[in-house]
Amino acid sequence: MSDLFPLKVEQAVSRRRGKVLVGPVDLTLKARGTTVVIGPNGAGKTSLLRMLHGIARLNAGKITWNCPQDEAQRRQSFVFQTPVMLRRSVRDNLAYPLRVLGTPRADALQQADDWAERVGLGYAVNRPATVLSGGERQKLAIGRALIRSPDVLFLDEPCSSLDGRATREIEDILQKAAASGTRLIMSTHDMGQARRLASEVLFILGGKVHEFGPATPFFEGPQTAQARAFLRGDIVE
Amino acid sequence: MTDLWDGLSRAFFLLVSLDADLVEITLRSLRVTLTALLIASLIALPFGALLAVRRFRFRRTTIAVLNALMGLPPVVVGLIVYVFLSRSGPFGVFGLLFTPTAMIIAQIIIIVPLIASIAHQALRELWSDYHDLLISMNTTHIQRIQTLLWDGRRALLTAALAGFGRAIGEVGAIMVVGGNIDHHTRVLTTAIALETGKGEFAMALALGFILIGLAILVNIAIHWLTQTEREGRW
């Protein structure tokens, strides 16, 4: 599907002020599916995503895409747990990633309107982004991440503070994106969401990959005691 | 107290009669300060944004120096500019001393640190908000600065208006480099100093009231032009 993959991660470590946030990680991600990263709070889910995306410092090891680094950079997007709203209208927020790439203004605005419809924000294109509700903000952030038609979309707990309806709307958008070939790599603490979206699961614990494999076998019979405990809802350290 | 009332009534009379000298020095005040403000903003705003987005070696020192320069005594700036522009100084050949241009230069030097410092304070917060997103989108430094300047324009307007306030009310530096020449470099503040020197307090106060009114008017006009209060929020 995409010549970005396979993504090879070898002994990758990210530290901050001397403290290991995540790693060392060894991992190979293939071109298809939706990878869901799960694990207890503080396990390093966010740090892993940020390290893979390249916005957290890689202190040791290697992360290799199957294409030159700068090209790989251009073909991925990231949705943050707390979406960043540019202090502009919804339309201008959506158009921003295209404008940065040099897309002519009229073209960018047209695509922005198109994406506003797709993520269900067609009614709000002229509103300032800062007045949107939590669910609307996350939809806007996802639309803004998808407008560049990335090959990979990272999402860091995109539904962590949303109600059921907003969560379903966002999952719909994500499933459509996945169906159209966008590789999703997302973290979540909602096991229901993980079951609904994941084609493979990455269970991390203490900054390291603890278990990694296809989703169905994982949810039916985890290999490790810690993963079993985590799925039961026990506290895992 | 009587001086105050005299001043108010004088100011009123000068205004309704559109006194020719008053109109002239008021327009000159505006011309000098608005030109200085424009140029200073073109320098200071991108510089403030650069300080927010770039991590370079002497960044902290630069910010500290900038904050210190905010309190730059205008009369010292005036003297330094004077020495540079004097016929026997390094830029003497341009013959700029005692011209409106010299006053503009002095005002630029006085307000650039102020505007840059306030701009940096405002944009630093915006940058901490935008940081992850703009890094993630692979934006260039120039694009980051452009984005901050555009999205932070309301806060930057406040920075510019602070600069305007300091420049229009400044007297020490422009007295030294402008010379307060009648019909040439006399502006509201130097005229006030002159009238005070003559003991004409009522006239000095009248000009003072007009200066205050002008500052308020310009603030309102700029806010109106940019519609700061209407859209609210940012």
Place this chain on the structure above:
Amino acid sequence: MKRAILGAVAALALSTAALAEDMKMAVTTSFHNSGLSDILLPAIKQDLGLEVQLLVVGTGQAIRLGEAGDVDAILVHSRKAEDKFLAGGYGTHRREIMYNDFVFIGPKSDEAAIATATAATDALQKIAGAKAPFVSRGDDSGTHKKELSLWSTAGLDAAAFDGWYNAVGAGMGAALNTASGMNAYIMSDRASWLNFGNKGDLALLYSGDPVLFNQYAYLPVNPAKHPHVKTELAAKLEGWLVSDKAKALINAYTINGETLFVFNAKP
């Protein structure tokens, strides 16, 4: 509407004043405060088509401006400084134009009783004897230098004075404001005093001693030192300043019926 206003602002910011023929002359505050320049400058503009831009400063700074070549001529009243200026080669020559006089101002109550003084030095000795508050310009101006020389003629050392002697380091007007606020004695040129608007409780107490006469001289800046100075215009102005027209205007200038200046230029 907005565009129109922005355009107007831009035009305002960019327009430059139309340039007529002009020259710069440094004059002392006392000359400018007299108001005589408001009579002379329009007449000069009318007769010569010349716009004289006045830099109103103390004598000390006027001399410095001339030395630096920042003005084309100076009109001052401090003989010693003028001679030094010429000796340094900064001016081409010195032309006497007119004189006025200094007066002693003080509180109406006149605690030092200088109104009955027999001479200027006597008046100063009385002030010092009474330790009455006194305001000095203290700004190295012609007036300040004159005051200092009078103290020393009176056999007193101004540097040794204590609390009652206040050197304010300011122009004539500001110094008069200070004296008015403190109800102190002060030496002023007559013109500044007559034009001063904030007299308060002060009054003119002593004048008339010939030692108080104050000669104004015109000194063009030497083009040999500063090739850019407008020598021709300076010469034109000098010709006008010593003309009969100038004589008539200067001698006829009065404030409250008092003559201020006596024209004494030699043709």
